[in-house]
Amino acid sequence: MALMRLLILGGTEFVGRAIADEALARGWQVTVFNRGRHAPPPGVRALRGERGSEGDLGALERGEWDAVVDTWTGAPSAVRDTTRLLADRAERYVYVSSRSVYAEPVRAGLAEDGPVVDADPDDGEVAYARAKRGGELAALAVFGDRALLGRAGLILGPRENVGRLPWWLGRIARGGHVLAPGPADLGLQYIDARDLAIWVVDAVERGLGGPYNLVSEPGHATMGELLEACVRATGADARLHWVAPETILAAGVQPWTDLPIWLPEGDLYDALHRGDVTKAVAAGLRCRPVAETVTDTWAWLKGLGGHAPRRPDRPAVGLAPETEAALLRD
Template sequence: MRTLVLGGSGFLGRAIVEEALARGHQVTTFNRGQSHPDVPGVEPVHGDRQRTEDLERLTAGRSWDIVVDVNGYVPVEVGEAVRLLSGRAQTYAFISTVSAIDGFPGKPVGDQPELWECAPDAGPDDGDYGVLKAGCERAVEQGFDGNVLIVQPGIILGPHENIARMPWWLTRISHGGQVLAPGDPDSPMQFIDARDIAVFTLEHAERGTRDRYVLTGPTGHITYGQWLELCKEATGSDAEFVWADSQFLVDQGVDPFVELPLWGGPPSEVTENFWSVPTAKAEAAGLRVRPASETVRDTWAWLRDIPEEQRTYGSRRQHGIAADKEAAILSAWAARPA
């Protein structure tokens, strides 16, 4: 099949491109050609989706069976791409996010979740990430003349992760010694490998599926403690995890999700909702999630060949706690009253 990927050189986009090539697709990618090298085997078209003339150059004389839009964040910009691609492809698969669901994570995700209110022509200042993604979904559904597939992933991990949550943990754990670990090791987690999203998305795009799916690991997939132990095993480290109480960490000024990635702070309804997203619909539609050990192992295999000074820990925001701050908190935890 002929497949166009808007994006296609970074993390999830790269996984989708590699899966499409493995399935025998003829793949065109459209991106700025600045952040990452193009995947070998694609037809690369470089341009900026914010520029109509670049989109017109992309679409001139071309058509595809499938469009996969990985990097659409602003409804009005997504709508312009949809306008120019409508009639030039049969299926438009849009990669959204579970954060587009109204109230999440303050409210649990139901079986038929509603989206945040956001117009399909909203601009970049008309909402936060999740709200704007909801508007992007509407822009695709209302503007594309063909099959529309919406994918709403939760936490995405795996090789080439550019948000760098697992890469930071793997690097820190590989150094060994006492490692500050947050909260309760039995706290549940849910995440999905980017490669599993790629398989699910392309399988349904090939079929012309018209639907919306939340994609993440099943409830009870893994605990935080099990995940960190997998990181220790993969790196061959002698790390000793020191589990500190969540409220203690907050009192010490630790920023949840950022300084200790994927730790959400003290237990609350919000954190419970965040890690208990239902996946029954996607599983019934064929979602297969690989073992967490495989995701951890493959991410380390990719990361360890990158010199530490060249590793980045977040494309938009730096992840990971500073070594001196971690050491001070470990000392404070050890010295706390019995």
């Protein structure tokens, strides 16, 4: 295959960085466009600028690319502006979207043709679901069937800057009695950022377009397998104590935020951990074992002294020690 030219809007953190690394490993010519707050991956061409209502896209006014990857999570109008600017100079546009675009209630087994939230590509700052759907509409308006919409779910792996798996690793590394939200055999659906990157780069090579749910198959791992992998990876003297969902909820503990990744069975669990990924799997999606994701994330964290970076637009996650202790005493 001829040398591919890839432009990543972002490209220095988590998903964007994983895509940059994968493209570079294949010998692609990679350009990243961002504010310059983080060091670009070695080997890329770095352009500086700002997106949004006060943005400066001047650095993107020249150049041609085979594909653009956009991980933007803010105002859809920023995606509108970049798609219009790059319309005649990029062959394909990959928008890393979210399964949050589906309209509630999201039934178990929902595929890509499910109902989505109302949104507008001209929107300014709006709630996350509308922002992602507005970004999809902006990409589709300009690139049509040359737009690939990667509807990711829960994303884990090295360089995670939301803090979910890093919190669990940090807590288990401290050892002692650890509250484990049950049941242990609760199935999880997520994707390692590196597997997402492999699929996206493959999809660009194949010229895919349209929406794809980008997460593992439901039950790819269980809550028990995830936490047990954390114990093994850290080598900590930690003992998992499985607590029933009813007990945890009665104590006012918030799933997903106080206890990252975990959701009790119900509508939200169905939405986030039971999506249909038949289309993506048929198009080559493969997900590595949970132990590999956990082990590699712990190795990355240790390299940072155990302190993971966190996006300023996302709240801190994790259970307060006194709340955990109280639940373990009951």
